[in-house]
Amino acid sequence: MLEAGVKAPDFSLYDSDGKTVKLSDFKGKKTVVYFYPKDNTPGCTTQACTFRDAYEGFKTAGAEVVGISKDSVDSHKEFAEKYNLPFTLLADPELYAIKAYDVWKEKKRFGNTYMGVVRTTYVLDEEGTIIKVFPDAKPDTNPGEILEFLAQLGPKA
Numbered sequence: 762m763l764e765a766g767v768k769a770p771d772f773s774l775y776d777s778d779g780k781t782v783k784l785s786d787f788k789g790k791k792t793v794v795y796f797y798p799k800d801n802t803p804g805c806t807t808q809a810c811t812f813r814d815a816y817e818g819f820k821t822a823g824a825e826v827v828g829i830s831k832d833s834v835d836s837h838k839e840f841a842e843k844y845n846l847p848f849t850l851l852a853d854p855e856l857y858a859i860k861a862y863d864v865w866k867e868k869k870r871f872g873n874t875y876m877g878v879v880r881t882t883y884v885l886d887e888e889g890t891i892i893k894v895f896p897d898a899k900p901d902t903n904p905g906e907i908l909e910f911l912a913q914l915g916p917k918a
Contacts, residue, residue, distance in 0.1 A: 762863050762881065762896055769794070769889050770861035774829065774851040777837035782827075782851055788889060791824040791914075793907055795882040795898065796864045800832045800840035800850075808880070808900035809846055815904040816847050822911040829853050830878060884910060 763769070771784045784792070795812070797805045812819075812826055819826050826848035832840070837850040851858070859865045859878055868877045882895040882903055893910050895903055 762894065763883065763891055765891050765894055767891050769883060769885050769891050770858070771889070772851075772853075772858040772861065774853050774858060775834050776852075777834060777841045777850050779834050782849060784885075784889060787825050787827070787885075789887050791822065791887060791911065792885040792889075793819065793824055793826045793882060794862070794885065795826070795828050795880075795903070796859060796862060796878050797828060797830050797880055798878045799830060800836045801843075804880070804900040805830070806844065808898070808903060809840070810844055811901055811904045812848060813844065813846050815908060818908045819848075819904075819911075822908065824884075824911055825849070827851060829858055831856060831859060882907060 769784060773781055773783045776782045797808055799805055829851045831854050832852060833854060834852045837852055841850055853859050856865055864879050864881045865876060866879045868875055880898045882898045883891050884893040884907060886892045
C-alpha cells in the first residue's frame, strides 16, 4: 500500500466511454482515486452510490472522484448508466494502476485464498501527491470520511 507523502503513480486507462484518461489530466485539482473489486456487486454498488450521493460535496471541495477496478470498459459503462454515476470509472483489466497503487493482494473468502483488489482510497493533492490513504475502505462510510478530511484541509490558499 502506498503512503501519504508519496507521488501517486501516473496511469493511462480507458473510461466508460472508451476514452483515455491519465492521472495527470487531473493536475491542479484534488483527486480521490478509489479502487474497488467489481462492478455490480453489493459492496461496490453501495460504495459507488454513496460517492454518487455525495458527489456535489466533492465538487464543492474542488475534488474529482475516480473509481478504478479490473472490470472492462463495457462493464463500467453499464454500471455507470444503471446507477447514474456522475464521476469517472476507469477500466484496468491488465492491473497496471491496481498493482502500481499496491492494492492487488491475497484475499481469503470461505476458506479459499485468491488474489484480488483490496478496497482502498487515495486522496491526492493538486500536484498528484498522496495526502491521505483509506485502507480497507468501508463502502457505506468511505465517501463521508473523505469529505470530512477535505473539509479539514479548508480552501486552498
